Amino acid sequence: MQPAVLTPAALSALIRGRALEMGFDRVGIAPVHPSAHGDAYARWVALGMHGEMGYLSREDAVAKRQDPAVLVPGAKSAVVVALDYAPADDDPAAADDPSRAVVARYARGDDYHELMKERLIALQAWIAAELLPAGGRAYVDTGAVLERELASRAGLGWHGRNTMLIHPRRGSYFFIGEVLLDVELEYDEPFARDYCGTCRRCLDACPTGALLGRDPTGAPVMDARRCISYLTIELKGPIPRDLRPLIGNRVYGCDICQEVCPFNRTFAASSSEPAFAPRPGVDGAELTELMSLTPEEFSRRFRKSPVKRTKRRGLLRNVAVALGNWGSPEGVPALRRGLTDSEPLVRGHAAWALGAIAATVNCPPDLVATVLDALLLQLASESDPWVRDEIRLALGT
16 A cells, blocks of 8 residues: 655645754745846845855856755755744843953854754755655755745745844844755745835944845845944955944944844844853953954864854954954053964054054053054064054054
């Protein structure tokens, strides 16, 4: 006797149930077809708004984002999951204390990539072993997939004006992952309504003006080159001088456009995932202490943390900028150490920060002299042309 063949509706119900059992907070299923925003994405890349993120602009990567079936040949369905990450005991105090580091909420615990990818691979294996011989692939933020569009098509929220996916009763502090499958399933209703309405709090709150509203097709537009998350994480070289004062004390990522969103203020869901609990010494750490991290200390503190993506030189670059924005004499000893760091990227930004502190109205004359002496001493031995330029600018010469 032949075993009963499950209908697409039955398959979808079982998959949804299994995904929730595995710890995902929400799950939706969408058909795979070419992106409605594919042309908008191509225009965005053509305008250079992706900055130095070359992996977004390769011809093959653009084609895959425009149509997931190019990425996974034969793909017909996308099982899309959401996993909340906002800490239950969220403390905004660091954002109000310029001497302390602010780290984006998603990066305060363990790296989500490995945790989610492992679960999604397990979900895919379960589908193939228990339901039907389905082929496909799992992705979490690293594949050439327009994840937020897929998630909206799966009913998990709408694409907000701040470019985030927003759920009307859960906010936007959640990760997205998906399994692309080569089988037909029953699909959830796409999320059709845009609850942003006329609200533009995210656009008005963005310190660097990175959010540009929506294009004629309704797709939200961001100039990544001005986004604080891009500047502190994805950008590998110097942060543009005109944008440094706008970063404040954010040393890894930025949540401002999410913090001001009414749906997060009212409905933000706290994570129940132990791996996402904030680690000590990450968000709220003293800037002066972070500036003294050796390579070994950086590796130990940020092992299995998203922050490791910046590498030590990127994090200390960001910390130096934050110390300059703090403008306190208390930051000078740490910045003088940074001025002699082995990494040119750190030395150059430390020079900028020392110059910023010396230029403050209330900086004591003896401290100004100390800063100028340190800059002149480093200039005399500095071999890197860019760092030498930063020192000269800090000296006002």
